[in-house]
Amino acid sequence: MSNDLTAAQRVALARHADRPGTPDFVSALFTDFFEQRGDRTCMDDGAIYGGVGLFHGKPVTVIGHRKGRTLEEHVAYHFGMPSPEGYRKAQRLMLQAEKFRRPIVTFIDTAGAYPGLEAEAHGQGEAIASTLALSSRLTVPVISVVTGEGGSGGALALGVGNRVLMLENAVYSVLSPEGFAAILWKDASRSNEACEVMKLTAADLLELKVIDGIIPEPEGGAHTDPQAVYRALDEVLAKELASLSKLSGAALAAARYKKFRMMGANALRKERL
């Protein structure tokens, strides 16, 4: 692991064009993967990539953000920023995992939910809220891995896991550093400064107890040796899935509730005004 990178440098690595994306993780870690498409209401949002595959021989539902590799894909998938239809597809897949009693693995890699006119008209807020509500009550194991950028509610919608893991150079934050600087200081160009105060690196989030573990990356970032990252992730996923699979459905849902119930418990104090 490299400890000498600044937060801004990690943001750059998290966004690197050659960084493995959800489809890469899926083809490296799962066999017999079958992609499932569509929200069964009106469309298929390619910014959410999901389906069923075998992990070490056992069926797992996979849901992740997809940024795309080519210019056409970038445009079609809004650079991995989902529309409400994408979140509704995710919900459909979650409910199916629940029905067939298979674990869910999510891969988080988005700057945020798509801020567009149609996305608002189709209920972006409602889509994220109902995804959060649904994933909080699932009775199958859920493991979330932040692989690149984890930005805003658009990332969190796939992040209500029994375990939340991060790749070493992934980042996870309330908003993109640019958006943060624009809102707080009315100056998007101060994004590097924002990176440092936002506490968005994997190490920061482990300390804040927002995540449970960090998957190491090779020197220079995941794209320099993806196979090493796949091997490390495979090992952690196998271990976590084995331990979660011992719990009953009710225990999994209760543990997940408790985990998120504790978020920010250290951010409070009591004081009479």
Added chain:
Amino acid sequence: MSTVFARRRHKLLSLKALRDSGTIVPANTEEECPSCGQMVLRRELVKNRYVCPLCGYHHPIGAYYRLSLILDEGSFKELDADLISNDPLDFPGYEAKLDGARRRTGLGEAVVTAVGRIDGTRVAAGVLDSRFFMGSMSAALGEKVTRLVEYADKNKLPLILFSASGGARMQEGILSLMQMAKTSAAIQRFSEHGGLYISVMTHPTTGGVTASFASLGDIMLAEPGALIGFAGPRVIEQTIGEKLPEGFQTAEYLLEHGFLDAIVPRARLRNTLIRLLKLHGKGGDARVK
């Protein structure tokens, strides 16, 4: 219940509501309506519950004043009034800004949670207050909302939340974001136990509050003209590179697109809540007493 205590509680809420509603300002001063631009007498505005008598613009109002408009006299009892943020990320300048907001508004956080009665029915009620950090979601706000939901769950009370929020509390970073999951999970559990949740969206409700508890009501209401959305209008304009259509992200727009049950003017809100509670009472939701 002792009437002495009830009277004292009523007096306390009235005083806080009075401060909130700005009635301390002389009634004969004039104020420009931010919507229609016309001059309105303060007295008229107060009489009209801070709805512009000329154009119907619903001014954002303070949390205690809001509660005084919907709860039965003497029934208000505040919960977790002393729960506040402790600047978890050591964010530069945040503590001083919090102190300033507390002094200016008399609020500890951007939400007031309480139990009270509406036409005799006990309810758990929470109101976000946009004067405090734009009603943004802090860990303390998320905790107070979650505790209110759990209180309603435990005591089998209907839950009413009034939202008004600019979104996430930037100074609390990722911990602000996590409150979306925490509050949504609490609402989900309350719902599975059969609880009734009425969400009232007021001007403006955006960002993480829209994308969590505010959108999860069994009954979804909004005040006329309220701005409601996930992404802010400026961000959308920058993304799509064009001007947004007239009326985009208003309560009326959301109603048309299927995300609200009704738009209720402030003057009719209490009676609407009374009717909804009645509809979910005996013969309806078994949990509501």
